[in-house]
Amino acid sequence: MSSPILSAGSALPDWLSYLETLHPSAIDMGQARIREVAQRLGVRIDGVVITVGGTNGKGSTCAMLEAILLAGGYKVGVYASPHLVRYNERIRLNGELASDEQITAQFARIDAARQDITLTYFEFSTLAALLLFQEQGVDAAVLEVGLGGRLDAVNIIDSDCAVITSVDIDHAEYLGDTREKIGWEKAHIFRPGCPAICADPVPPQTLIDYAREIGADLWLFGKDFNYSGDRQQWAYGGRGQRRAGLAYPALRGANQLLNASAALAALEALRPRLAVPAQAVREGLLRANVPGRFxxxxxxxxxxxxxxxxxxxxxxxxxxxxxxxxxxxxxxxxxxxxxxxxxxxxxxxxxxxxxxxxxxxxxxxxxxxxxxxxxxxxxxxxxxxxxxxxxxxxxxxxxxxxxxxxxxxxxxxxxxxxxxxxxxxxxxxxxxxxxxxxxxxxxxxxxxxxxxxxxxxxxxxxx
Missing domain, CATH: 3.90.190.20 (Mur ligase, C-terminal domain)
Known part of the structure; x- marks a missing residue:
């Protein structure tokens, strides 16, 4: 049953303590419960939805997409996890952290709608983000997958474009102990007829097979998009678009050009719906920031x-x-x-x-x-x-x-x-x-x- 104590005006730390005890397990793979509550709440995103999964590089890719789209003048919502310091880091609206009041208002709505259905901490967070993006009428929602893909709470939303940054072994007890098993789980964020971007240079065959099986528009790194560069600048090359003379991303690290090229491939694939000028790409890459990544x-x-x-x-x-x-x-x-x-x-x-x-x-x-x-x-x-x-x-x-x-x-x-x-x-x-x-x-x-x-x-x- 819902808590008789907490309300929209209750403090965020009190809500978070409550969420930690609501469901018997911290991770509960499956979507039946969250889908039912989402249906009761009428969750729907009218803007363009980009889902980002993968073992590593998800946060950086989301941050680059966010910064580029903001520089292009779009209204952007980002859902990411986990947080480093403050819970509010998980939900961003137009580059700003969602306020305590915005979050607790959605928590109260979810708690009232769920009735006798229990939700995990992550499922509550996911619904709160989706409701806020719906309420704010974002042009684009960038959603980071929490764990795997097939059974993750984020995957209740059909995305317009899905990105998989990398596939490696992690969360083996939930996703499997080989790249082939994990790749198959992650590939389930792909949708029929929609762009499916894979930035892993050596993708598991199971990922490729699943994309073909459902009829996704699979973009493979090294085949459909790539990057080149020297010490001063770099360039992106896609199926029908090239962006040259780019400054290196503000994010440090050996894999950031791979993440950046995945972000640009997604934007190229969505070009009919999200037109992004070259200057917005340059500004966004220089502004993107993710704490705790090198x-x-x-x-x-x-x-x-x-x-x-x-x-x-x-x-x-x-x-x-x-x-x-x-x-x-x-x-x-x-x-x-x-x-x-x-x-x-x-x-x-x-x-x-x-x-x-x-x-x-x-x-x-x-x-x-x-x-x-x-x-x-x-x-x-x-x-x-x-x-x-x-x-x-x-x-x-x-x-x-x-x-x-x-x-x-x-x-x-x-x-x-x-x-x-x-x-x-x-x-x-x-x-x-x-x-x-x-x-x-x-x-x-x-x-x-x-x-x-x-x-x-x-x-x-x-x-």
Missing amino acids: QIQPGVPCVIFDVAHNPHAAAALAQNLDNMPPYAKTIAVLGMYKDKDVDGVVARLAGRIDHWLCAGLEGPRGLSGEELAGHVRQVLAAHPRQPEVLDPAQEDAGHRPGVRPAARNPVAKPPAVVSSYNSPAQAYEAARKEAGDNDRIVVFGSFATVGPILEAANGRSSS
Whole structure:
């Protein structure tokens, strides 16, 4: 039954606490319950709907689509998850976070309509976003898929264009333990006769087969769209459109051109309904922002926030770290959940970290700091650090104080140090005390790790 206490005027934190206890499980794959409540509420989006799924890159792709469409003068709603610091980050209207009052008003509507049907936290959030986009009459709604695709709450809406950014193994207990199984689940956001954009360079055959089976208009990276570039600029090439002379996206990272090209392919496919001038593309790519995706905090020491929590994302983080200038020492603050491939994540970064500060996460899914440290020690034992070979040309070029000069012969790296802490905050404070001006700190492993530290770091920088 509905809560007799909460109303549209109740505080958002009170509503969120209520939502956490409403349904017996946090994740309940299936759409029967949310479809019934959506039908009672008359949920309908009249604007263009773009659904974005994938293992990694969803948030960045959504942010680029949002920024480009806003620069083009469109009214845009974005639904994304999870949030880093504030729940309001999940629902954006014209580039601004939805207010507490806007969200709680929709929660009250949903709670009244559901009657004896229980909904998960995510399902409540999804309906609230859709109702707000309907109420605001957005020209375009960009919807990030939460988990998989076929049974995800977002998939109750038929999109005009669906984007899959990448396919890799994550949430294996729900989606399967192979790329083929996961690709099939994700492909279910495609719709017959509608553009289906796949930015994965090596898509699973199951994804291709499903698109063909339902008659989706499949756009494959490397076949239907692509990108090229040099150090100064890059260009997008699609089926019938080319956009040249583009500045690199404001979002950092090795895969951002792949995400950007997927966004531009979606806009090309929707060109009859969403005309976007070249200047809007340029402005949007420069404005797009996603906290916690290879986000480098200003100042010293260098602090990097990245929500990488699966091997695919960890490999991208490793590549991004390799592309940075050398640092005297790299310190990692890592916190992860039990249901993630912890060993796979650590293995991708094993040779790059000098000190691992393992932070415990709360809740039944959370690993304690010592449990996580055990995983790290086991992986490091299987992946010994290789000697470091630096460019001899750097020897006489000078180097920053505290950075070891390049050597002509391989330099043996000392074994990495592994420590454990009760919380991300404690681990980060220890990292700050240890790091010198020429060191770097990498905070990663989970939204629950990055979010609190990022909030604290922003508070420190503004005080």
